[in-house]
Structure formats: C-alpha cells, structure tokens
Amino acid sequence: MTPPANMIRFRATKMLDTSQGRQPLDISFELEKGRLLTLYGPSGAGKTTILRILSGLTDIDAGRIEVDGQLWCDTRQNINVPARRRSIGLVFQDFALFPHLTVRQNLEFALQKGDDKKWVDELIALMELGALQNSRPATLSGGQQQRVALARAIARRPTLLLLDEPLSALDDDMRFRLQDYILKAHQHYRLTTILVSHYLPEIFRLSDEVISLDKGRIIKKGSPATVFLQEKTSGKFRVMGEIVAIIPSDIVFIVSVLSTNNIVKVIATSEEIATLRIGDKVMLASKAFNPVIIKIE
Amino acid sequence: MIDLQPLWLSLRLSFVTTILLFIGALPLAWWLAYSRWRGKLIMEAFVSLPMVLPPSVLGFYLLLAFSPSHGLGKFLAQHFDIRLVFTFPGLVIASILYSLPFMVNPLLAGFRSIPPELKEASHTLGKSNTTTLLKILLPNMRPSLLTGIVLSFAHTIGEFGVVLMIGGNIPGHTRVASLAIYDEMESMNYANANRYALILFTFSFIILLAVYGINQRFNKANTLP
Numbered sequence: 106m107t108p109p110a111n112m113i114r115f116r117a118t119k120m121l122d123t124s125q126g127r128q129p130l131d132i133s134f135e136l137e138k139g140r141l142l143t144l145y146g147p148s149g150a151g152k153t154t155i156l157r158i159l160s161g162l163t164d165i166d167a168g169r170i171e172v173d174g175q176l177w178c179d180t181r182q183n184i185n186v187p188a189r190r191r192s193i194g195l196v197f198q199d200f201a202l203f204p205h206l207t208v209r210q211n212l213e214f215a216l217q218k219g220d221d222k223k224w225v226d227e228l229i230a231l232m233e234l235g236a237l238q239n240s241r242p243a244t245l246s247g248g249q250q251q252r253v254a255l256a257r258a259i260a261r262r263p264t265l266l267l268l269d270e271p272l273s274a275l276d277d278d279m280r281f282r283l284q285d286y287i288l289k290a291h292q293h294y295r296l297t298t299i300l301v302s303h304y305l306p307e308i309f310r311l312s313d314e315v316i317s318l319d320k321g322r323i324i325k326k327g328s329p330a331t332v333f334l335q336e337k338t339s340g341k342f343r344v345m346g347e348i349v350a351i352i353p354s355d356i357v358f359i360v361s362v363l364s365t366n367n368i369v370k371v372i373a374t375s376e377e378i379a380t381l382r383i384g385d386k387v388m389l390a391s392k393a394f395n396p397v398i399i400k401i402e
Numbered sequence: 403m404i405d406l407q408p409l410w411l412s413l414r415l416s417f418v419t420t421i422l423l424f425i426g427a428l429p430l431a432w433w434l435a436y437s438r439w440r441g442k443l444i445m446e447a448f449v450s451l452p453m454v455l456p457p458s459v460l461g462f463y464l465l466l467a468f469s470p471s472h473g474l475g476k477f478l479a480q481h482f483d484i485r486l487v488f489t490f491p492g493l494v495i496a497s498i499l500y501s502l503p504f505m506v507n508p509l510l511a512g513f514r515s516i517p518p519e520l521k522e523a524s525h526t527l528g529k530s531n532t533t534t535l536l537k538i539l540l541p542n543m544r545p546s547l548l549t550g551i552v553l554s555f556a557h558t559i560g561e562f563g564v565v566l567m568i569g570g571n572i573p574g575h576t577r578v579a580s581l582a583i584y585d586e587m588e589s590m591n592y593a594n595a596n597r598y599a600l601i602l603f604t605f606s607f608i609i610l611l612a613v614y615g616i617n618q619r620f621n622k623a624n625t626l627p
Contacts, residue, residue, distance in 0.1 A: 188526050191526075195523070197522075201517065201519035203523070214529075258526075
C-alpha cells in the first residue's frame with residue numbers, strides 16, 4: 106500500500122517586480138486531495154502570483170509543479186503545460202466575465218467537448234442563478250457576478266479550484282452568504298481548492314489549512330488555529346480589532362474598536378491612549394471573567 | 403457626363419484591398435499585441451511607416467521591386483508569368499502596404515483595450531488561441547474592427563501617389579477615381595473634375611460619419627457600471 110498521494114506538489118522560484126522593488130518568490134508546499142487551503146499575507150506577498158503560476162498564466166524561473174499525478178511544469182525537463190491544458194478553475198479577483206455573453210452563455214463557453222448542457226442547468230440551480238441566466242454581466246451586482254464566476258470556474262470540471270480574493274469587493278453580509286456558495290461548491294464536487302484571502306473570519310470558516318506568506322516566502326503553515334492563535338488556548342476572552350474612534354469623556358477616553366462586524370467600546374485612561382491611534386490593530390482581552398457561549402442560530 | 407469606370411475601379415480596388423488586408427492584418431495585430439518578443443517594436447515602426455513616408459517613396463521602391471528586369475519582379479515574371487507593374491494586382495499589393503497602418507493600428511488598439519483577464523479566463527477554461535480570438539476577443543473589439551475596415555477602405559479610395567506610380571494611370575485598368583480627377587483637371591475639364599471630387603468627398607464623409615455614429619452607440623451599450 107502506498108500512502109495517499111498528495112494532490113499538489115508545488116515548488117517554484119521566481120523574481121518578482123513588486124511595488125517594493127525586485128523580490129524573489131521562493132515557495133514550496135504540498136496539499137492533499139479535497140482540502141481547502143488559504144493563502145494569507147500582505148499585498149505583494151505573492152499570493153496571486155502562486156495562483157497564476159499554478160494556472161500556467163505566469164512562468165517560473167525554476168521549479169516543479171505536479172498536480173493529481175500529472176506533471177504541469179518542470180523547468181529542468183523544460184516542461185510547461187499551457188494554461189488551457191491544465192485542469193483548473195480560476196476565479197479572478199475582478200471575475201473576468203465575458204461582457205458580450207449572457208450568464209448562461211458564460212457558463213456554456215466553459216463546457217468541454219462532449220459535455221452535456223444539463224450540466225450548466227445543474228450549476229445554474231446550485232448557484233441560484235436561474236432568474237439571471239439571460240442577463241449580461243454588466244447588469245449584475247458584485248455578489249451575483251461572483252456567483253457566475255464561481256459557477257463558470259466549476260463548469261470546466263477542474264481538479265483544482267483557485268479563488269483570488271473573490272470576496273474582497275463585497276460587503277460583510279454578502280460575503281458571508283457567498284462563503285456558503287464556496288463551501289457548497291467545494292463539498293458538493295469535492296474540489297481541491299486554494300483561496301487567497303486576508304480576512305480572518307473567512308479563513309477560519311472556510312479553510313482546512315493556511316499558508317501565511319510574506320515577501321515571497323512561507324512564514325507559517327498549518328491549520329487556521331495553529332497559524333493565527335499563537336499562544337496556547339486559555340479561558341481568557343480576547344478578540345482582535347481595529348480602533349475606529351477615540352472620544353474623550355470626562356476624565357477618561359472611550360475607544361471604539363471594530364472587531365468582526367461589531368464595534369466594542371472600551372474605557373481607557375489618558376496614559377493608555379497615549380500610544381493608540383485610529384487605525385491601530387489591537388487586542389481586547391479580559392482579565393477577570395470567563396466568556397459564556399450562547400447559541401443564537 | 404463623366405466616365406464611371408474610374409469610380410468602379412476605385413471601389414473594386416478598395417474592396418479587394420480591404421478584404422486581403424483584414425485577413426493579413428488580424429494575425430499581425432494579434433502578434434503585436436501579445437508577443438513578448440522585444441524586437442516587435444521594430445515591426446510596429448515598420449507597420450506605421452506608410453503614415454509618415456511620402457507615397458512616392460513607397461511607390462519608388464515598389465516599382466523597383468516589381469520591375470521585371472530584376473529581383474522579385476523578374477522571379478514572378480519568369481516563373482509565374484505575373485507582371486505587377488501597371489496592373490491591377492500590382493495596385494492591390496501596393497495598396498495593401500500603403501493602407502497597412504490604417505488596418506493594423508485600430509486592430510492593435512482594439513486588442514489592447516480588452517482586459518488581459520478575459521483572454522486568460524478563456525485559456526483557463528481550456529480554449530485555444532483561435533477560439534479565444536473568434537469568440538472572446540473579436541466580439542469585444544467590434545468598434546476597432548469597424549474602424550480598421552472602414553479606414554482602410556476609405557484610405558485606399560483616397561490613394562494618389564502610389565497608384566499613379568505603380569498603376570501608371572491606364573484607362574480601364576489602373577485609372578482610379580483620384581487619378582481621373584487629376585486627368586480631368588490637366589485637360590481643363592473642371593466640371594468633370596468637380597463631379598469626381600464631389601462624389602469622393604460625399605462618399606468619404608458619409609462613411610466616416612457612419613463609423614463614428616455606430617461606435618458611439620456601441621460604446622454606450624457596452625460600458626460596465
């Protein structure tokens with residue numbers, strides 16, 4: 106018995122021209138079949154480039170990429186399978202829907218020879234696009250376009266689904282609903298999925314694994330909990346957030362912290378606020394009480 | 403009344419030139435738009451040369467090239483019995499070269515106006531370059547196609563120097579409308595010269611008006627919110 110083969114074996118180096126100057130990308134990772142991996146990191150870390158390299162849209166300087174037992178790229182053997190022969194579904198950051206085609210035509214364009222058109226019907230039903238199927242992309246909202254892009258990427262029946270920050274342009278409510286669609290697609294078709302995101306709640310909700318990148322290198326990898334929750338779990342309550350307002354009130358200050366949809370108001374003394382500015386990333390922690398869990402849904 | 407033959411000849415020349423030019427310029431513009439070869443700048447400059455060169459320069463070198471006494475002209479005459487100087491096929495080849503930038507540049511601008519993700523998306527959906535060109539790129543650059551076709555057509559109608567040098571102004575064979583005007587004027591038939599001129603003037607104006615009108619409507623219909 107051989108151990109279950111990893112779906113993706115990826116090793117690549119490339120010089121990148123970023124806004125911070127030239128910087129090498131040097132990444133290697135493996136991923137098991139059916140898993141959902143998130144690439145996390147600041148802009149310019151190389152997240153999108155990794156997706157483009159996997160898709161065959163960006164060439165590498167050196168390395169080897171193997172997906173599902175097929176060799177897609179090996180610079181030593183001079184092998185580089187073109188994008189159209191790689192079984193991938195890529196959702197672009199701005200969706201890249203074909204403006205001259207209707208929603209249905211966009212999906213039908215993705216069909217391969219011999220595919221049944223019923224497959225498009227199934228996708229339209231799964232992504233709840235029935236009412237929109239004869240509309241052009243320009244008339245759709247951001248969330249609707251995202252669903253079309255997701256459906257189109259799956260229409261090719263890829264072995265690998267790649268999502269480049271597909272939710273970044275959406276408001277929180279829409280974002281949450283679309284995460285459901287991504288999960289649905291991922292689970293329904295058992296697609297091995299790589300998602301680019303820098304939104305923590307989303308990462309915790311969707312991913313099995315996270316790779317945290319900075320300046321073209323992997324800093325950390327593992328489950329979302331091992332990557333983001335540095336310290337050992339304790340009974341103490343703590344959340345991360347961003348300061349959105351500091352307002353003086355009598356002799357103290359009220360600091361408003363935005364944390365995953367909620368604004369938490371905290372009282373702080375003038376010494377405490379001395380180092381705080383609006384926009385600072387902060388951690389809210391309690392010292393003396395234990396949080397309770399209340400089911401809301 | 404004026405002889406209508408020069409007008410028909412002009413139309414025929416423009417028609418044939420535009421069709422052949424479109425077929426040849428499309429792959430060339432595609433290559434100029436997407437090739438990563440650095441030397442393509444030289445090619446771009448060559449394509450645009452006819453816009454700045456005096457037609458007589460192009461005419462002179464084409465005459466040399468087509469001349470049956472040496473080079474390409476000799477080869478064609480000896481092996482295929484084809485003569486290009488003072489003939490209609492010669493005019494077509496000269497017109498294709500002379501109108502090349504008027505077809506290639508709009509097409510090139512069209513390709514460059516399309517977000518690169520559309521082409522990449524098509525490739526990631528498993529489609530070849532040809533399918534991508536026909537089904538994704540061309541439908542999204544219709545104004546550029548129209549502009550290239552119409553400008554080439556109108557520009558070929560308006561040729562003078564090159565057709566005079568290559569065609570030799572032979573009635574019924576190579577005397578196109580623009581040459582007929584010159585002829586009538588030389589023979590002091592100002593009324594006839596005016597008739598030819600007015601027809602060309604009106605024709606060109608209507609064509610350009612139509613192109614701008616259609617493009618404006620297309621752009622309004624296709625702007626993303």
